[in-house]
Amino acid sequence: MQAFPSKKSPLRQAVNAALLGACLASALPGVALAQEPARDSQTRAWNIAPGPLSSALDQFARQAGISLSFDANSVAGKHSAGLTGALDSEQALGQLLQDQGLQAQRQSDNSWLLLPSVGESGALNLGATTVTGERLGATTEGSGSYTTGAVTIGKGQHSLRETPQSVSVMTRKLMDDQNIHTIDQLLERTPGITTYESPMGGKYFYSRGFKMLGQYQYDGVPLDMGKDYVQADSFTANMALYDRVEVLKGAAGMLKGAGTASGAVNFVRKRPQDKPTTSLTLSAGTWDNYRAEVDTGGPLNDSGTVRGRAVVSQQNRGSYMDIAKRQDQAIYTALDMDISPDTTLGFGASYEDVDATPCWGGIPRYSDGKSIGLSRSTCLGQSWNDWQSRRTTLFADLTHHFNDDWKLKVSAVHSRNLQDIKYAASEGTVAYGDPAPTANSYAALFDYDHKDYGLDAYIDGKFEAFGLEHELILGANGSRGSQDDVYAIRNLPQRQTIYQPNHHFPEPADDTFWPNMYRGGTVKETATQYGTYATLRLRLAEPLLLVVGSRVSWFENRRQSNNLAWGEWSVQDARTKETGEVTPFAALIYDLNDNLSIYTSYADIFQPQSSYATVSGAALKPKIGENYELGIKGEWFDGRLNSSLALFRAIEKNAAETDYIAHCGTSADGFCYSDTGKVRAQGVEAEISGELLERLQVFGGYTYTQTKTLNNIDSQAEGRASTSYVPRHMFRLWGDYQLDGALSKWTVGSGVSAQSSNYRVQTIKLEQPGYALWSARLAYRVDNTWTVALNGNNLFDKNYYQTVGTASWGNFYGEPRNVTVSLKGDF
Known part of the structure; x- marks a missing residue:
């Protein structure tokens, strides 16, 4: 892909003049041209992957910096051998079109029209013309890029530069190149996101020092995923189903109503395509990691008005930890139908299944918090540990274009997650000099049933006033989440040996848990929220854009529980309600020049906390706060490279603080809470994504996060870090480079994930020093269909704790060095 400077630069003017003046002196090889001006003699190195002809033409247009127009039917089903080597643009286009029955006709300085060659039957239907040009779109499949032309997390489509908040986009190519298959793998590689392993399974995610619990969207429809734990935030989410994942950092109340200063995650599904693809x-890979995926789809009728898609994936994998293994299955189907030229109906379903023998609970440390130095394979669980998770999702959406400027979109999602869990773990500190330390053992039994419904509808349009163009978005959305849970935790009579664990304790019968439990009970909860929202993007002057918006939200929650915690039974039947809660948002964007814009934004924070109770048994009042951001964004080479630098500050008040002395059976975890907490997070974020140099794609960022407790139930905690396991410094970078010349079939990639120290204080301080993890990829294109790649992670086999827990439990090693070899075919 050829990188161009600003349109107004002398170099860009010279390039444009050269392209305009280089008028085809002779016919393209294998292509009949409408005229024969002088040939463009400027050569460049081309790198176009083999695959569908339409995809090859898309890549050619982006690398050449031109626009191509062609009838979708004229390229449907045709395959291209790709293109490599040094050629001028005419030779390159000629080679791509050779034997394809098409001829190129120049239309303007930067535009070409592809027509049937002489002797080919059929005529070009201009009404069905597909146009591919210089800029990337929102869809990332087939773009070959680590960035995107537009994000949809804020409704409508806007470029990253036009979005006055920090947004990271994990594109399809980025996920494929790094072998990202699950939600936790994805967020572990997203700049600014911290993952924290839960001792009861799954991972919590933190952004800017705040937990991202429940902040998820599916094609823009908000859902309350992760309600009351459900294996932390790490619910099943197979990345094979998605085109991209958009991660917004900062307050996201405008998107959903309720939310913290952490942000939101929008999963954008793969959609049926207008050409056949498979x-x-x-x-x-290492630890018996085997995976297969088939992705196929295309038009289902001659006119292409009905399109379908299906994805099936299966993965079986072991673990570096003893006994641990996991099997993931995913099935996805989708159908798009053009009801009319202006209206498209889409619907589909997915099914995700996890069948695992997990190793949860973590490992202990010495009584003073020092690491024991256990093998990374150590697991204190049992061979009968079992985790079954089944998730079914149904979705539908309708998009109608009233005209070129106004459209309506209505989307609905339903998801049901069933989880059956039975596992054992051990906890207890280790004394120095003890040759055979042991730990208490316990077992847990869970039966979860969670249902989520979401609906979103909005109208998005552009209008002119005072000689300038503006945009208005009006919409409403709502979600309803319900849970019906039963759980029980009981002690086991056996003690676990730390240095030589026994994985074959007798499995307790399920009916022994309830009468012998020390913690457990039933929870039924229904949370409903809905609201209306509006966003006005008002162009005050050519370089100045004002973005103002507001959401009015209604919340209602009913929680019924009967829990045993710390020797006391507690019955709860509580209702909480919030009416007409207003969440405002405001921002200014000023264009400094063709490439750079500065922005500032403000957003309110509002988050109900009814799952937690005070000592008196009352539900906590909602968390409130404000979020500020000031930044500069860059868009280079017609959007093929994006960059950003932001300063942020967020203050949350009424934050839930754990009272580790008192116990409340009505709380989600049995502890009592105080809503007097006040915390502040501030820092700096910098990010870059896209084509930094020709044939070099990069994605990465640096984050500095400083958190501080301003008010706490424990006065000694005031002034300290509010989230100490979020490192102050974090740096993530990945790059992928396509070699040239005789080595053009080879691609090399490399990356690093580095962070400063993090720690946890609970009577004593446990610390993990800073570390850096290196990874790499080497890929070889065997022929026009097949590509083989080798990926390696933690190349220098760094031994570190990915999560710091307590002296008794919750410490998890990071993965040792591992490799994966993959073979991919495009048909």
């Missing part, structure tokens, strides 16, 4: 991916 891909097959096979991989094998």
Whole structure:
């Protein structure tokens, strides 16, 4: 892909003049041209992957910096061998079109029209013309890019530069290149996101020092995923189903109503395509990690008005930890139908299944918090540990274009997650000099049933006033989440040996948990929220844009529980309600020049906390606060490279603070809470994504986060870090480079994830020093269909704790060095 400077630069003017003046002196090889001006003699190195002809033409247009127009039917089903080597643009286009029955006709300085060659039957239907040009779109499949032309997390489509908040986009190519298959793998590689392993399974995610619990959207529809734990935030989410994942950092109340200063995650599904495509991916790796994926789809009728898609993936994998293993299955189907030229109806379903033998609970430390130095394979669980998770999702959406400027979109999602869990773990500190330390053992039994419904509808349009163009978005959305949970935790009579664990304790019968439990009970909860929202993007002057918006939200929650915690039974039947809560948002964006814009934004924070109770048994009042951001964003080479630098500050008041002395059975975890907490987080974020140099894609960022407790139930905690396991410094970078010349079939990639120290204080301080993890990828294009790649992670086999827990439990090692070899075919 050719990188161009600003349109107004002398170099850009010279390039444009050269392209305009280089008028085809002779016919393209294998292509009949409408005229024969002088040939463009400027050569460049081309790198176009084999695959569908339409995809190859898309890549050619982006690398050449031109626009191509063609009838979708004229390229449907045709395959391209790709293109490599040094050629001028005419030679390159000629080679791509050779034997394809098409001829190129120049229309303007930067535009070409592809027509049937002489002797080919059929005529070009201009009404069905597909246009591919210089700029990337919102969809990232087939773009070959680590960035995107537009994000949809804030309704409508806006470029990253036009979005006055920090947003990271994990594109399809980025996920494929790094072998990202699950939500936790994805967020572990997203700049600014911290993951924290829960001792009861799954991972919590933190952004800017705040937990991202429940802040998820599916194609823009908000859902209350992760309600009351459900294996932390790490619910099943197979990345094979998605085109991209958009991660907004900062307050996201405008998107959903309730939310913290952490942000939101929008999963954007793969959609049926207008041309036949099929891909097959096979991989094998360390710890018996085997995976297969088939992705196929295309038009289902001659006119292409009905399109379908299906994705099936299966992965079986072991672990560096003893006994641990996991099997993931995912099935996805989608259908798009053009009801009219202006209206499209889409619907589909997915099913995700996890069948695992997990190793939860973590490992202990010495009584003073020092690491024991256990093998990374150590697991204190049992071979009968079992985790079954089944998630079914149904979705539908309708998009109608009233005209070129106004459209309506209505979307609905339903998701049901069933989880059956039974596992054992051990906890207890280790004394120095003890040759055979042991730990108490316990077992847990869970039966979860969570249902989520979401609906979103909005109208988005542009209008002119005072000689300038403006945009208005009006919408409403709502979600309803319900849970019906039963759980029980009981002690086991056996003590676990730390240095030589026994994985074959007798499995307790399920009916022994309830009469012998020390913690457990039933929880039924229904949370409903809905609201209306509006956003006005008002162009005050050519370089100045004002973005103002507001959401009015209604919340209602009913929680019924009967819990045993710390020797006391507690019955709760509580209702909480919030009416007409207003969440405002405001921002200014000023264009400094063709490439740079500065912005500032403000957003309110509002988060109900009814799952937690005070000592008196009352539900906590909602968390409130404000979020400020000031930044500069860059868009280079017609949007193929994006960059950003932001300063942020967020203050949350009424934050839930754990009272570790008192116990409340009505709280989600049995502890009592205080809503007097006040915390502040501030810092700096910098990010870059896209084509930094020709044939070099990069994605990465640096984050500085400083958190501080301003008010706490424990006065000694005031002035300290409010989230100490979020490192102050974090740096993540990944790059992928396509070699040139005789080595053009080779691609090399490399990356690093580095962070400063993090720690946890609970009577004593446990610390993990800073570390850096290196990874790499080497890929070889075998022929026009197949590509083989080798990925390696933690190349220098760094031994570190990915999560710091307590002296008794909750310490998890990070993965040792591992490799994966994969084979991918595009048909």
